[in-house]
Amino acid sequence: MKIVGTVKEVREQVKEWKKQGLSVGFVPTMGYLHEGHKSLMDAARKGNDKVVVSIFVNPMQFGPTEDLATYPRDLDHDAALCESAGVDLIFHPEAEEMYEKDFCSFVDMTGLTEGLCGKTRPIHFRGVCTVVNKLFNIVTPDHAYFGQKDGQQLAVIKRMVRDLNMDIEIVGCPIVREEDGLAKSSRNTYLSSEERKAALILSKTVALGKELAKTEKDANKVVEAMKKNIETEPLAKIDYVEAVDALSMAPVEKLEGTCMLAMAVYIGKTRLIDNTLINE
Incomplete structure (x- = not known):
């Protein structure tokens, strides 16, 4: 396995x-990286001759009050996990390699990016679309792998690839969870032991929503029940809980067709997301 830092080398x-x-x-x-990332690498290893992983904390997708400076980093750990997954190449650029000083070209999207995480993180998806577009141009992969935990991001990337006629197949992979149900996330490391226990309210509420949706098709009733469940946890503060169409991210009134029950919840100061697909 090689680790490179320049576009030219990739x-x-x-x-x-x-x-x-x-x-x-x-x-x-x-x-x-964690087991969720490794599941993406495993899928890539299974479906391709060669596997490239990029490791880049993209400054463009962080707002001014967000955790860019404190976002956890550990290249030695990441490299070991990549090697164990059979990765062939790690692209680990500095910000200066990805963005010239006078950089002024962006990839933006309307509709899909305006709700859910886009409401409180208005610049986030422009940063995601721009950096992923750049990475696709640099790596020119046949297939690219994204986790369902970031359900809105997965929908946005699929739409960008479709709308811009990119010759890449986007593969969505299931959420990987801890044994107690918490969705694996790099931000879980921010949680204290008390907050870690409190964070289980997300996965419990996702499971509740999925169970209710088996018989209740009124999206508002399911969402309200989920909100009430989250409010039983004193350390939890709701950013959003919504029912949306899984492809368009548009809010739905009825849980018909493939829908996503999605949430963002603050546990202390840490913002966590989770979701589940209905009628998949």
Whole structure:
């Protein structure tokens, strides 16, 4: 496995592979990798001849009051996990390699990015779309792998690839959870032991919503029940709980077709997300 930091090195390696007729799978990450990321790498390893992982904490998707400076980083740990998953190449650039000083070109989207996380993180998805577009142009993968935990992001990336006619297949992979149900996240490391216990309210509420949706098709009733459940946890503060169409991210009144019950909840100062698909 190689670790490189420049666009030139990635392009040279991928071109060499493609000359040999080899397929390339790509997993974009912000590092501090865990079993959720490894599940994406495993899927990429299974479906491609070569696997590239990017590790880049993208400053463009963080707001001015968000956790860019404190976002956890550990390249040695990340490299070990990648190697154990059979990754062939890690792209670990500095911000200066990705963004020139006078950088002024962005990829933006309307509709899908305006609700859910987009309400309270208005610049987030412009940063995501721009950096993922750049990474796709650099790596030129055949397949790219994203987790369902970031359900809105997965929908946004799929729409961007469709709308811009990118020759890449986007593969969504299931949420990976801890044994007690908490969705794996790099931000879980921010939680104190008391907050870690309190954070279980997210997965419990997701499970409640999924169970209710088996018989109750009124989305508002299911969402209200989920909110009431979260409010039983004193350390939890709701950012949003919503029922949306799984592809368009538009709010739904009825849980018909494939829908997503999605939430963002603060546990102390840490913002966590979780979701579940209905009628998948």
